[in-house]
Amino acid sequence: MGEDKGICRGLCKDHKVRKPRDGTSRYVSGQVRCQICGVFIAREACHDKEDRPARDETVDLYCNCCNCMVRSRPRNKPGTKHSKKSQQEEYNELRKKY
Numbered sequence: 001m002g003e004d005k006g007i008c009r010g011l012c013k014d015h016k017v018r019k020p021r022d023g024t025s026r027y028v029s030g031q032v033r034c035q036i037c038g039v040f041i042a043r044e045a046c047h048d049k050e051d052r053p054a055r056d057e058t059v060d061l062y063c064n065c066c067n068c069m070v071r072s073r074p075r076n077k078p079g080t081k082h083s084k085k086s087q088q089e090e091y092n093e094l095r096k097k098y
């Protein structure tokens with residue numbers, strides 16, 4: 001276990017990515033979310049369980065910055081109908097973000 005686990009060391013900002021312009025999902029575009037660092041980063045900024053660079057088929061990704069596991073898939077499958085938020089709430093959230 002590394003000493004730096006769970007701490008953002010600021011390395012992620014070099015790999016921070018923007019939302020794809022064409023509207024495709026970040027996850028589809030190979031971007032992952034690091035909850036510790038609070039940013040979306042490219043897969044290239046991650047490593048796998050064995051500390052090797054992440055590849056396309058790598059499922060378990062760890063942030064190079066904080067060494068924590070990052071999410072490479074959306075939590076909900078696309079098309080899930082059980083949304084806790086109303087459309088109005090989602091609309092409001094979108095407005096806050098952009």
Ligand SMILES: [Zn+2]
Binds near residue numbers: 010011012013066
């Ligand atoms: Zn970080």
Ligand SMILES: [Zn+2]
Binds near residue numbers: 008012036037038065
């Ligand atoms: Zn991180």
